[in-house]
Amino acid sequence: GAGVSQSPSNKVTEKGKDVELRCDPISGHTALYWYRQSLGQGLEFLIYFQGNSAPDKSGLPSDRFSAERTGGSVSTLTIQRTQQEDSAVYLCASSLTGATREQYFGPGTRLTVT
Amino acid sequence: GENVEQHPSTLSVQEGDSAVIKCTYSDSASNYFPWYKQELGKRPQLIIDIRSNVGEKKDQRIAVTLNKTAKHFSLHITETQPEDSAVYFCAAARIQGAQKLVFGQGTRLTINP
Numbered sequence: 001g002a003g004v005s006q007s008p009s010n011k012v013t014e015k016g017k018d019v020e021l022r023c024d025p026i027s028g029h030t031a032l033y034w035y036r037q038s039l040g041q042g043l044e045f046l047i048y049f050q051g052n053s054a055p056d057k058s059g060l061p062s063d064r065f066s067a068e069r070t071g072g073s074v075s076t077l078t079i080q081r082t083q084q085e086d087s088a089v090y091l092c093a094s095s096l097t098g099a100t101r102e103q104y105f106g107p108g109t110r111l112t113v114t
Numbered sequence: 115g116e117n118v119e120q121h122p123s124t125l126s127v128q129e130g131d132s133a134v135i136k137c138t139y140s141d142s143a144s145n146y147f148p149w150y151k152q153e154l155g156k157r158p159q160l161i162i163d164i165r166s167n168v169g170e171k172k173d174q175r176i177a178v179t180l181n182k183t184a185k186h187f188s189l190h191i192t193e194t195q196p197e198d199s200a201v202y203f204c205a206a207a208r209i210q211g212a213q214k215l216v217f218g219q220g221t222r223l224t225i226n227p
Contacts, residue, residue, distance in 0.1 A: 033214070042220040043158070043203060056214055058115070091157065100146040100165075100209050105157035 002026070004106035006092050012112045013082055021077045021109045025094030032075050033103065034067055035091045043091070049075065051097065082113045116141040118206050120218030128226050133194055135221045137204035138186040144206040147180060147187045148215070152201045161202075162189070165209065191223075199225045 005024040013019050025032050034046040045059035049069045060066070064082075069075040079086055089108040095101040117140040127133045137147075148163035164171045164178045164187065171178050175194075180187040191198055204218040 040222075043217045045214065045217070048214040093158075100148075100163075100207060102148070102160045102163075103150075103158075103215065105159070107157055 004092060004094050004104050006090075006106040006109050008109060009107065010110045010112075012114060015084060015113055016081055018078065018080045019082055019111065021079075021090050021092075021111070023075045023077070023092030023094075023106060025073065025075070025092070026104055027073075028096070029094035029104070030072065030097045031095045031101065031103075032069055033093045033095075034075070034077050035093065036088045037091055037108070038088045046077070046090075079111075082111075084113050087111055087113045116144055116206055116213075116216040118204060118216050118218040120204050120221055122221060123219065124222045124224070126224045126226060127194055129194055129196060131194055133191045133198070133223055133225075135189045135202055135204070135223070136186060137188070137206075137218050138184075139206040139216075140185070141206065141208070142185065143208050146207045146209050147178065148205050149176075149178060149189050150203045150205065150217075152203065152220075154200070158203060194225045196225050196227060199223060 007022045030051045032049040036044040047067045048056040064080045067077045089110050091108045092106040093103040095103045120137045145166035150158040151161045152158040162173050162178050175192050177190045201220045201222050203220050205215045207215045
């Protein structure tokens with residue numbers, strides 16, 4: 001079946017603009033994660049959705065970042081008033097219920113803030 | 115919350131030699147430890163995982179060992195090949211509950227021909 005998809009694959013935006021990044025998880029996966037990966041760096045956790053539970057937002061770096069997951073499926077990560085330090089690859093991953101289930105990553109969205 | 119430390123950050127070995135990457139974790143309740151591999155320009159993929167009821171797990175040339183007392187676990191790659199060159203991430207989580215997976219900082223492994 002189809003894997004995790006993300007759109008757009010690349011996004012160039014001007015500093016101060018808002019951006020929306022989309023993630024389509026694998027059908028039936030109840031857990032969804034967002035990560036940020038700067039060039040050559042590790043996986044920085046942003047937010048975690050698990051079923052109908054309140055999301056774990058502990059990784060969001062500032063109140064300019066928010067995310068929602070509608071109908072337990074598609075998720076959107078929104079960055080308001082983008083800054084140059086927001087430039088990175090944003091990865092989405094989904095898994096079946098539980099942290100011990102394999103996470104399937106999407107191809108990522110490369111965000112460049114000019 | 116959980117904190118995972120990974121060492122070294124970079125590792126270079128000769129083709130055919132072994133490579134070892136080590137991780138320590140802080141949450142003594144963590145009992146699930148996967149390893150992900152990210153090749154250049156690609157997405158991370160699970161390569162092996164271990165649960166705390168075993169001390170070692172092998173899959174062909176890769177193995178993972180776990181020391182619960184010391185709260186550390188390691189990835190061992192034997193007879194390294196050029197295709198092993200990648201960034202490797204360890205992670206830890208609790209099996210019970212809706213806890214998130216916490217990743218280490220990653221190790222960039224380079225296999226020299």
